[in-house]
Amino acid sequence: MTLTLQSGAWKAELRPEIGGCIASLTRDGVEVLRTMPAGSAEPLESACIPLVPYCNRIRDARFAWEGREIRLPANFLPETSSLHGLGWQRPWAVTREAGFKCSLAHSHDGSGGWPWAYEAEQRVRLGPQGLAITLDLTNLADSAMPCGLGLHPYLRRHPESQVAFTVGAMLEVDESLIPTGMTTPASEWSGGRSLPDRTIDHCLAGWDGVARTTDDLGSVTVRARGGRFLHLYAPADGSALCLEPVSHQPDALNSAPGQMIVLPPGCTASLTMWISED
Numbered sequence: 001m002t003l004t005l006q007s008g009a010w011k012a013e014l015r016p017e018i019g020g021c022i023a024s025l026t027r028d029g030v031e032v033l034r035t036m037p038a039g040s041a042e043p044l045e046s047a048c049i050p051l052v053p054y055c056n057r058i059r060d061a062r063f064a065w066e067g068r069e070i071r072l073p074a075n076f077l078p079e080t081s082s083l084h085g086l087g088w089q090r091p092w093a094v095t096r097e098a099g100f101k102c103s104l105a106h107s108h109d110g111s112g113g114w115p116w117a118y119e120a121e122q123r124v125r126l127g128p129q130g131l132a133i134t135l136d137l138t139n140l141a142d143s144a145m146p147c148g149l150g151l152h153p154y155l156r157r158h159p160e161s162q163v164a165f166t167v168g169a170m171l172e173v174d175e176s177l178i179p180t181g182m183t184t185p186a187s188e189w190s191g192g193r194s195l196p197d198r199t200i201d202h203c204l205a206g207w208d209g210v211a212r213t214t215d216d217l218g219s220v221t222v223r224a225r226g227g228r229f230l231h232l233y234a235p236a237d238g239s240a241l242c243l244e245p246v247s248h249q250p251d252a253l254n255s256a257p258g259q260m261i262v263l264p265p266g267c268t269a270s271l272t273m274w275i276s277e278d
Contacts, residue, residue, distance in 0.1 A: 007100040007126035019043035020092030049088040051150030056250035057081035063253035101125040116145040130276035139263040146260040149271040150246035157241035158215040164192035168206020199236045211243045219278040226271035
């Protein structure tokens with residue numbers, strides 16, 4: 001099913017059964033996020049997906065927590081890492097709808113590799129300034145759950161696109177796209193720059209919560225609360241541009257467990273992203 005939201009010039013289409021994804025976001029009929037191809041059932045071809053209960057890659061689809069080895073689904077073959085959590089590959093249910101806003105929900109019973117039961121909710125809203133999504137994660141297990149949250153928007157990308165954000169550093173990665181522990185300065189992005197002709201798939205630490213793309217159609221701004229990191233994905237072939245607010249770096253469950261949210265039973269963590277045009 002396709003769920004359509006509209007508020008003034010803003011229009012969004014959602015495909016809840018395909019990973020709770022947004023399929024398109026336009027303003028006055030012009031793409032703000034890229035549009036999912038007609039007939040596609042692939043979440044990674046959508047306009048935005050939720051990342052829950054962890055973000056990006058977990059090396060070799062495993063980690064240790066409080067003396068237990070947790071084996072995750074290898075869900076992005078042929079890679080050996082587990083990617084983006086569980087929610088983006090599960091159907092979500094529409095729990096509320098009101099023309100310009102809706103809520104989607106996804107539940108996990110604690111089986112299939114992730115041993116903690118949880119409930120996730122996306123609250124999606126259009127208004128005069130654009131799109132807002134709040135992603136909530138509630139621990140339904142009887143023990144504390146390590147977790148992370150993120151949103152993965154695919155912004156429109158044109159040859160003229162420039163990207164600007166302020167961060168502390170870029171995390172260098174190995175051949176598996178897992179951080180090595182080394183960092184490089186990233187100050188050149190603060191004033192805006194064109195995307196290089198190489199693939200960037202890097203996490204950026206010390207993000208101030210604002211990122212902007214500018215092209216021949218204007219500027220699109222991504223803002224977030226609850227995301228300490230910004231993940232930039234821009235493949236060399238020019239097919240995508242992602243500015244992802246996330247709560248932890250790739251493989252944090254192994255290499256930086258202190259970045260994980262440790263959520264007590266019955267408690268909820270949240271991340272909110274706003275997308276607007278200037």
